Amino acid sequence: MEYFVQQLINGLTLGSIYGLIAIGYTMVYGIIGMINFAHGDIFMLGGFAALILFLILTSVFVGLPVVLLLLVMMAAAMLTASLWNWTIEKLAYRPLRGSFRLAPLITAIGMSITLSNFIQVTQGPRNKPIPPLVSSVYNVFGISVSLKQILIMILTVSLLAIFWYVVNKTALGRAQRATEQDRKMAALLGIDVDRTISITFVMGAALAAVAGTMYLMYYGVIVFTDGFVPGVKAFTAAVLGGIGSLPGAVIGGLLIGLIESLWSAYFTIDYKDVATFSILAIVLIFKPSGILGRPEVEKV
């Protein structure tokens, strides 16, 4: 029983990270109907930005409090990733809007390769380690919960709350939903559609960057290929939850995290990715709209 609960906690931690990345996939899909395959690499890039800032801060200011350090790392990661995603959207995707559906998709795959190669060339191909920043572990009824895990979950929940508020209660969120539902009508009401789409890319990138920072902190290491597998898993999470649905992305992320942890714990760890991606195949076959996805047809 303790073992099970232990794996549950590990799974939820991992799932939080996937969920945060999945939101970026699902939002961009919702608003312009494309899968931004470079999103996983934006997540990785965020992790690298955090790492670089860590190295700078710790060599310039010795003995900085950990909380401050983490906050600055995260802010830097969010800024860098947002700027990159904003630029990519403007340069690579926007000119293709209105072109055939496959064009931006292929471009996104190209951007994904570009980003990971860029990091490989500028940061080197080897694993980049970071010393443990938060190492306390608590023992509760025989289950060990690390402070890292608690931080990750608290951060995820608070970010989701902020995010939910922005999308559902603010003028910006209304403009985003309107653009998603009828771009032409949104423009007729004075909404700058291009700007709204840009902001959506920026928001998705910021969340991915937080996930990247947490990933770096959790595993203590990052490498240029790290955008791919977590990225595809987060994409799976978005599809499982129902692409286009924000709560769906979070639920999907948590489920994928749990499946991965529990599979590793009870079966063989070598096949954990097979288990995850089988889920993608099964969902696509039996319930293509996902758990909370809406069916394609709508009453007009």
Place this chain on the structure above:
Amino acid sequence: MTETLLKVHGVETYYGNIRALAGVDVEVRRGEIVSLIGANGAGKSTLMMTICGSPQARTGTVTFDGQEITRLPTHEIARLRIAQSPEGRRIFPRMTVYENLQMGASLDNLKYFDEDVEKIFALFPRLKERKAQRGGTLSGGEQQMLSIGRALMARPKLLLLDEPSLGLAPLIVKQIFDAIRALNKEQGLTVFLVEQNAFAALKLCDRAYVMVNGRVTMSGTGRELLADPEVRAAYLEGGRH
């Protein structure tokens, strides 16, 4: 009263290689109600959308309030206070009635929202009953009211209405036309409307244009066109059962 608010001059609009508007000249003066009548596919809705820059005119000019707007992006045209209740209503289906109205008021960042929404609810009490319901679940007539209400929320200088009577019961059509007349008389709202219901449109308007195959073929006061034998034959007697 005679100052020109909207001037469409020599406008041609294409969908790909198909010419939908073949050189249209239309003028709407401040404080007027102007109707545009014509058969299906004559280009009436295309003209409405071309005024809003979506699609943009390939040749010719659109001038609003002394400013040329032909090449402005749609959202900037909207910010000059041209509001449209477009063809097909285009309600945001997964937003509530209330949110749809809020979208209408986004130009002023909801500054006058509370005050204006009460006016809309007074005009269309049905919308008040349904305010928490999603736009996509409304009936066609309710969506029509919402679409007009949403356009009015923008506090427009020029209101473009594309078939406001479509799908509505006669009693509600009358109510909507009365409302348009009242807004025009009391607040001086300038209205340019497209109608299939030529009789009602010609009775309501100060002036009207008749459109055939992407061209304006006739214009005059509503009364003149109502009396015109050609108009009667093509749009009134055949259509009124």
